[in-house]
Amino acid sequence: MEFVPVYYKDSLTIINPNGHVGVVTLWSKPQAVIEKFKEAGVDLNESSSPIAAFGTLYGNGLKHLLANLLYNPQITHILICGRDTGGSLQHLLNFFNKGVEKETQLGITSNRVIGTSRFLPDVLTPELFKSAPKLTYIGSDPEFKKKLNDFFDNLPARLDKTEFERISVELPEITPSYFPSNPLSHTIVKDTPLEAWKELIFCLDRFGRMVELEPDKRRKELQNVKVIVESPTEEDNELLNPFGFSIEELRDYQSRVMSDIVEGDYGYGNRIRAYFDVDALEVCIEKLKKNREDRRSYIVLWDSRTDLTDTERSSPCLATIFLRVFDNKLTLSATFRVHNALDAWVKNFYALMAIQKHVAELTGISAGAITVISHSISINPDEGYEKVQMIVRQLRDNFKFEADPNGQFRFKIEDGQIVAEHIFNGEKLGEYRSKKAERIQYELRRDRAISDIGHAIFVGRQLAKAERCLQTGEAFTEDL
Structure with a gap:
């Protein structure tokens, strides 16, 4: 045989x-x-x-x-x-x-x-x-x-046996329910709310783990997802309508969240402005007026006396709000206990924009980024999945360049070495030198000099090209 x-x-x-x-x-x-x-x-x-x-x-x-x-x-x-x-x-x-x-x-x-x-x-x-x-x-x-x-x-001679029988095994193609990732560490950074939301839906569809919450109720879930929107401004209906949103609907939701009236079992505005016998927004405004570096402008909406113990009534998904001046901008960070990504996330985010805008106007501090951390965020695979697939198709076809906030790199060969110059806003911060691309790769990782995977792939291509040119003697030209 x-x-x-x-x-x-x-x-x-x-x-x-x-x-x-x-x-x-x-x-x-x-x-x-x-x-x-x-x-x-x-x-x-x-x-x-x-x-x-x-x-x-x-x-x-x-x-x-x-x-x-x-x-x-x-x-x-x-x-x-x-x-x-x-x-x-x-x-x-x-x-x-x-x-x-x-x-x-x-x-x-x-x-x-x-x-x-x-x-x-x-x-x-x-x-x-x-x-x-x-x-x-x-x-x-x-x-x-x-x-x-x-x-x-000591190897025995080959056995010449006729009973050897070939066994043919066809290895199956794998169709995963989700793709591998750390389901507790996803971070999304985008300029606008809608772009952040679309990336969030994409991540949930690709990486979300299926969980059975109760009989006949399943969700694709991720935990502790952090979404940072750097320019939280309103979008117009031309952008919102294709996804089932309207600016009129979102503004109406903003006004209801800013109100202290209870809606159903609870209301976000009521929890913030009246439920605990204090208007937490007004207190935070006064604190920030007196001291822009104040770090006690922290609002809690969760009431363990009822929300933890009374399982018959609904309880708030929005749990905390933190207002803080950072780099001379008023930032807002919020945590959500649970989050319906497809229907509620955009509405909730616009509510946070209204809260931030209110505080910014009354303190005279320019509004900055908003960060949303969702402890449990999910989509329902049995409802609205046509919208999910539309978003996924859009993002798969989108190859938009996004600058790495950690800076960029320029490459050259000098004195028999590969040189990678670290550039930020036109200024050279330092450089990495070696005859081996692998050495520079490890140094960049050690210094956390790259934060974007697309940028990392580009840097890897340039390092490999420079090393090849160093070995062959051909002229090196950096790709742009």
């Missing part, structure tokens, strides 16, 4: 198709490992070598390796060497030694290799292997040559 790879044929280095040993080089380049084998005098002849093929194991390659082994049961020994950068070694060892268990990832039920974070399609299990290959790890330490020779000196 000859070695016939089902997956990654072009990425494998085949030595002897009739061999019964597979060499896994983990994160090391196969050619570098092959050179070490040659130095050790290992037989690499295409007709006599016991080695069928060399291949790496990084990224998501474990499932392809296992499928290839099932289709080539004559591979009775796996020799593992090279750098184990991503934990691939343990994934492979644990699959055969400990097995797998069912677990859900990205909303899909899969097989997780026990003792690891590696997931495999549920069509791959150790039980499929009638006779599991013997695994031998020799690493890449100073004893490598000796261990290598010991392995081949």
Whole structure:
């Protein structure tokens, strides 16, 4: 039986198709490992070598390796060497030694290799292997040559058995319910309320985790989402109407929020201006008039006496408001206990704009950014999803440039080194120098010099280009 790879044929280095040993080089380049084998005098002849093929194991390659082994049961020994950068070694060892268990990832039920974070399609299990290959790890330490020779000196001859049976496994395409992210750390920064809201809906659709709040009530949820709007100004109906909003409706909501009249079980204006026997807005205004650096202009709407204990009545979603002068601008930060992203977020944000405007006018302080932190924010996948998909399509087709608030970079080659100059508002803040792009990459990360992923990708392209030009001697021209 000859070695016939089902997956990654072009990425494998085949030595002897009739061999019964597979060499896994983990994160090391196969050619570098092959050179070490040659130095050790290992037989690499295409007709006599016991080695069928060399291949790496990084990224998501474990499932392809296992499928290839099932289709080539004559591979009775796996020799593992090279750098184990991503934990691939343990994934492979644990699959055969400990097995797998069912677990859900990205909303899909899969097989997780026990003792690891590696997931495999549920069509791959150790039980499929009638006779599991013997695994031998020799690493890449100073004893490598000796261990290598010991392995081949003690390697049994190839078994010539007719009962070898190829098992063909088709690896399924994955359709995740959501994409991987840290669901507790999403931050959105935009200039206007509507642009921020659209980005918020996009993130919820892509990264939100499905939760069952109660029977027949499910939501796509993220937690502790922070949205910063740097220029919180009204938008006109031409922008609002396509999404089901109108400026008239939003202004009406603003006036109701500024009122101290109770609406239903509670009212935001009532909680702010009357419920606790104090008009908190007026108190904050007086504090800021007396001291622009005051940090006690903090308003709490949540009443634990009733909101925490009386589950029969509704309770406020808006929990706190913090008014603070920062960089000579009046900023407002608000926290929401729960948030309906599709229908309520824009209305709530316009309400915060009204509160900020009221305080700004009476204190004479220019209004600045508004920050909204939503502890639990969600969309209903069973209602209004046509609007969600419209927003998602718009953003996927939008490749608008957005400047990185951490500054920009200019690149050049000077004195045999790559130079990355850190620029902010036309001024040079410093520079990074090295012959290696990788070194500058790590220094930029250490200094948190880049905050935007698009900018980071651009910087990476320029560093790679500069390093290539440094090596080849060709002239370097920075992309603009």
